[in-house]
Amino acid sequence: MEIYFLSLIFFLVSMIGSPGPANMLLVASGLKFGFRRSLPFVIGIIVSKQFIIWPIALGVVNLSNASDFLYVLMKYIAAAYILYLAVKMYNIKIVSSSAKEAPPTFFQGLIVHPLNPKAWLMIATASASFIPKDMAPFEAAIVLAPTFFVIQLILHPIWCFFGSWVADRISGTIYERLFVVIIMTLTLLSVLLIVLSD
Known part of the structure; x- marks a missing residue:
């Protein structure tokens, strides 16, 4: 394996x-809707x-040439969308997977990363720092895309399953509301970090 x-x-x-x-949204979805019902949302995010x-690997999008206005706009759109999802799930009451309320959808998951400037910067960093300089753009994309996909396919479901696992153990107890508040607080803090980041 190459270094x-x-x-x-x-x-x-x-x-x-x-x-x-x-990941916090995945935990919240697993907590309320269970792992299986949350799978479309998980796959959407992946x-x-x-x-x-x-676009980044192929050089179609060059973040170094992006205007400050565009970056700030993306940042606030991302914060608003994540905040919307967080507030939507804030009044979570852990219920069984037979609940009639619809879980977040595949299409809602599709919006999470493209609106998140941190995701763009992570991919740009991976492309600039860990891909050999002499590698062709298409080859770089072929390396990055499946690598991201496989690692996300392993790690994102773990977060969702963790939420479902916790739900099975604290549903109906005094710890239920406390855990929900902790998860939502962490989500809101991550939104705050997006807004305050340079």
């Missing part, structure tokens, strides 16, 4: 596996990053 590829994997595992807006990887 650059091993470094890329370590970088992506640390970035994708760490707490952030997407697929959504592909919409960013290809």
